[in-house]
Amino acid sequence: MQHPYSIVKEIYHDDLSFTEDEIALIGSKYKKVTFDKGEIVLRADEKVDHQFFVFDGCLRTYLVSKSGKEHTIQFAIKGWWISDYIGYFSETKSVLFIECIEDATLYKISRDDVEEIYTKIPKIEHFIRKKLERSFMSFQKRILANLSQSAKERYLNFTHDYPNIEQHVKNYHIASYLGITTESLSRIRKEISKSNS
Structure with missing residues (x-):
């Protein structure tokens, strides 16, 4: 069984300091889970009572439209949260x-356990709130980009926000995240390659 301190270190790094009792509490609330490539962690229309911290691997959230088309909403890599x-x-x-x-190796925690940690260790609630604020800002920037930027500009923003992720994900995942076709994605990459040569 993993020592609670290593769980705390992986999730909170050196951003916060904790007492031994706090470390024990946090360690008791997170459960380490592993998933294989292609495995579905959550399906639409299921109860959602956990969030996940990504220790290793790469995941995505996506919506399936009534026509069956997939729309990628978020990628999550090491150090990110997803639900x-x-x-x-x-x-x-x-x-x-x-x-x-x-x-992927993830740490999952239930809504009830999160609330207990917030109550007993208020500095974690402040820490998570700051992360949620940054996430909200990032999502809002993405919405504005989709409304006002060209596909090429959105792709360049994507490569800036997710450096090195292209080696982990398929082209159609990136295209669905950007709201374009894989053919458009190929054309954009060729344009950028020519302008850089």
Whole structure:
């Protein structure tokens, strides 16, 4: 069994310091889980009562439209959090799928356990709130980019926000995240390659 300190170190790094009792509490609430590449962590229309910290691997959340088309909403790599947050925060069923693009090691924690940690260790609530604020800002920037930027500009922003992720994900995942076809993605990459040569 993993020592609670190593769990705390992996999730909170050196950003926060904890007492031995706090470390024991945190370590008791997170459960380490592993998934294989291609495995579905969460399906649409399931109960959402956990969020996941990515220790290793790469995942994506996606929506399947009525026509069957996939729309990638988020990628999550090492150090990121992932869940269907609409379902998680509203305590409703999920609307998104979570898929492992690579083999993944995650730490999962339930909503109730998060609330207990917040109550007993308030500095964690402040820490997570700051992370949620940055996430909200990132999502809003993405919405604005989709409304105002060209596909090429969105792709360049993607490579800036997710450096080196292209070696982990398939072209159609990136294209669905950007809201373009794989053919358009190839054309954009060729344009950028020519301008850089």
